[in-house]
Amino acid sequence: MVAKASRAAFGEALLELGARDERIVTLDADLSKSTMTMAFAKKYPERAFDLGIAESGMIGVAAGLALTGHVPFACSFACFLAGRFETIRVSVAYSESPVKLVGTHVGVAIGEDGYTQMGLEDVACLRSLPNIPIVQPADESETRQAVAYAVEHPGPIYLRLTRQNLEPVHDAAYRFRFGKADVLRPGHDVSILVTGGPVANAVAAAGRLAAEGIQAEVINVATIKPLDEETVLRSASRTGHVVTVEDHSINGGLGSAVAEMLGEIMPTPLKRIGVTTFGESGDLKGLYAKHGLDVDGIAGTVRKFLNR
Amino acid sequence: MANPDVAKLESIAREGRVQIIRMLAHAGSGHPGGSLSVIDILTTLFFDRMRYDPKQPRWEDRDRFILSKGHCVPAQYFCMAKAGFFPMDRLITLRKLGSPLQGHPDRVALPGIEAATGSLGQGISVAAGMALGLKLSGKGARVYCVLGDGETQEGQVWESLMSAPKLGGPNHRLDNLCLILDYNGIQLDGFVKKILDLEPLTDKLKAFGWAVIEINGHDIAQIDKALDQAAATKGGPTFIVAHTIKGKGVSFMENDPEWHGKAPKPEEALRAIAEIAGTPAPAWVAPIVAEISAMVKS
Numbered sequence: 001m002v003a004k005a006s007r008a009a010f011g012e013a014l015l016e017l018g019a020r021d022e023r024i025v026t027l028d029a030d031l032s033k034s035t036m037t038m039a040f041a042k043k044y045p046e047r048a049f050d051l052g053i054a055e056s057g058m059i060g061v062a063a064g065l066a067l068t069g070h071v072p073f074a075c076s077f078a079c080f081l082a083g084r085f086e087t088i089r090v091s092v093a094y095s096e097s098p099v100k101l102v103g104t105h106v107g108v109a110i111g112e113d114g115y116t117q118m119g120l121e122d123v124a125c126l127r128s129l130p131n132i133p134i135v136q137p138a139d140e141s142e143t144r145q146a147v148a149y150a151v152e153h154p155g156p157i158y159l160r161l162t163r164q165n166l167e168p169v170h171d172a173a174y175r176f177r178f179g180k181a182d183v184l185r186p187g188h189d190v191s192i193l194v195t196g197g198p199v200a201n202a203v204a205a206a207g208r209l210a211a212e213g214i215q216a217e218v219i220n221v222a223t224i225k226p227l228d229e230e231t232v233l234r235s236a237s238r239t240g241h242v243v244t245v246e247d248h249s250i251n252g253g254l255g256s257a258v259a260e261m262l263g264e265i266m267p268t269p270l271k272r273i274g275v276t277t278f279g280e281s282g283d284l285k286g287l288y289a290k291h292g293l294d295v296d297g298i299a300g301t302v303r304k305f306l307n308r
Numbered sequence: 309m310a311n312p313d314v315a316k317l318e319s320i321a322r323e324g325r326v327q328i329i330r331m332l333a334h335a336g337s338g339h340p341g342g343s344l345s346v347i348d349i350l351t352t353l354f355f356d357r358m359r360y361d362p363k364q365p366r367w368e369d370r371d372r373f374i375l376s377k378g379h380c381v382p383a384q385y386f387c388m389a390k391a392g393f394f395p396m397d398r399l400i401t402l403r404k405l406g407s408p409l410q411g412h413p414d415r416v417a418l419p420g421i422e423a424a425t426g427s428l429g430q431g432i433s434v435a436a437g438m439a440l441g442l443k444l445s446g447k448g449a450r451v452y453c454v455l456g457d458g459e460t461q462e463g464q465v466w467e468s469l470m471s472a473p474k475l476g477g478p479n480h481r482l483d484n485l486c487l488i489l490d491y492n493g494i495q496l497d498g499f500v501k502k503i504l505d506l507e508p509l510t511d512k513l514k515a516f517g518w519a520v521i522e523i524n525g526h527d528i529a530q531i532d533k534a535l536d537q538a539a540a541t542k543g544g545p546t547f548i549v550a551h552t553i554k555g556k557g558v559s560f561m562e563n564d565p566e567w568h569g570k571a572p573k574p575e576e577a578l579r580a581i582a583e584i585a586g587t588p589a590p591a592w593v594a595p596i597v598a599e600i601s602a603m604v605k606s
Binding site: 061087097 | 414429471
């Protein structure tokens with residue numbers, strides 16, 4: 001496996017799944033080149049709908065398609081989908097319309113386009129709805145499996161995908177399981193819970209920390225909601241220290257979900273790494289360094305957190 | 309239908325008006341004005357037009373109905389009860405804790421409701437999606453969606469007004485979609501014309517590619533004829549502009565913005581019911597009058 005953007009893996013998976021499942025349709029709001037549904041649209045023009053730059057209408061039409069037996073993937077940048085929260089809230093969530101919402105271009109990682117195009121609050125918004133699971137795959141293999149799962153999931157679901165390439169963190173034998181976090185590297189000194197763009201960085205940081213005598217357990221939390229409480233609690237009870245890492249606002253994302261759960265069940269010292277400001281234009285490397293999401297940032301935060 | 313039983317439909321609509329007043333009097337809150345303006349349209353749809361099976365609310369070939377102006381759902385609840393989706397005596401549970409008759413339509417709680425609405429502007433998009441879904445599946449069912457005039461100020465309405473006539477491409481044009489505007493001229497804060505005028509509305513709709521029909525939304529024969537025309541229109545969706553009177557049938561509610569979202573007190577409900585029922589009142593009115601009279605005493 002080579003590094004690949006999860007949006008690209010999504011586009012390829014959709015093309016394959018669409019060949020054997022005629023229920024699959026795509027909806028876009030003038031970003032199909034970016035969300036990578038373009039290949040599907042070319043192959044299946046009668047099952048691909050570009051609603052124009054009109055995301056609310058797109059989400060509503062997707063709900064109607066879902067309620068008439070189709071499997072609609074409604075795709076846009078994550079910020080533009082979450083920005084139409086009210087339509088998602090009523091026409092998708094409350095109506096239990098099994099729409100597959102796909103938000104791409106998540107996090108500061110999109111870089112040069114700057115804050116208005118960055119999905120930084122999408123998890124916080126959608127996590128507040130009772131019945132929309134949130135899945136953020138970490139690499140190509142996981143993305144392909146998550147897309148296949150989304151087709152079969154009986155209700156609405158949200159897939160959170162990156163613009164940037166993701167280094168593979170799973171081997172060929174990996175099997176994605178909805179609702180389950182997977183331990184990428186075992187350790188007993190600190191639990192690093194990470195999702196999406198920074199997963200490979202967290203694994204690399206753990207390697208560096210190991211050389212210094214800190215054994216970090218790295219857990220890829222692909223299903224942010226519902227949170228895999230069992231895996232998180234098992235790890236936290238062994239390490240006694242939890243660090244969360246995500247390319248999303250520090251408020252309302254993975255870190256918040258973990259804090260809420262641990263706070264109620266097993267209060268554990270916790271450090272959240274994420275975005276605390278608006279985003280800005282810049283290169284991915286520089287932005288990840290600025291927000292502590294690169295290898296140095298994650299390793300440094302863990303050291304400081306453990307007083308080592 | 310070619311020869312609608314207008315007298316029968318008018319009688320059902322009259323019963324609907326009484327039941328709307330009754331429901332709201334029991335609930336102590338709700339939206340009488342728009343429920344009374346839309347009831348003739350809903351009566352015609354439910355009892356003259358749409359194909360559905362109240363015993364199988366999810367029957368795949370059913371016609372779909374979405375009340376995009378969800379706050380007027382008492383009118384729909386009456387039609388559903390009358391059609392047999394649930395017992396008539398459940399109507400007075402409207403807005404009560406635990407009732408599937410939510411203040412605004414809840415698809416999950418009440419089988420027969422096709423989409424949650426009332427957050428305005430959304431129902432039209434969902435209706436367009438359903439019309440597209442039915443076309444893709446090769447189904448002949450139709451989709452009816454009732455919009456409010458105040459609601460038509462929502463941006464999402466115009467997104468779908470722009471896209472629906474083109475949606476589906478040449479092979480799946482949405483001629484199975486029929487929108488009906490309950491154009492009663494009043495919204496919560498006052499008169500639509502003063503707040504954000506929709507005019508010239510038919511010009512706008514035609515420019516967007518809709519087949520437009522203008523009718524009196526209280527004339528059942530006109531409603532029926534317009535629905536016939538919509539069904540016969542091929543190649544695209546139809547928009548029926550139904551001119552109505554807010555609070556229609558109750559003199560002290562008609563054309564008064566105060567009655568957009570205020571429930572009648574029991575005394576007011578009795579006056580309203582007396583006006584709607586006329587003299588001599590049909591036999592089914594007496595128990596309702598007795599029931600509300602008891603509320604006055606308590």
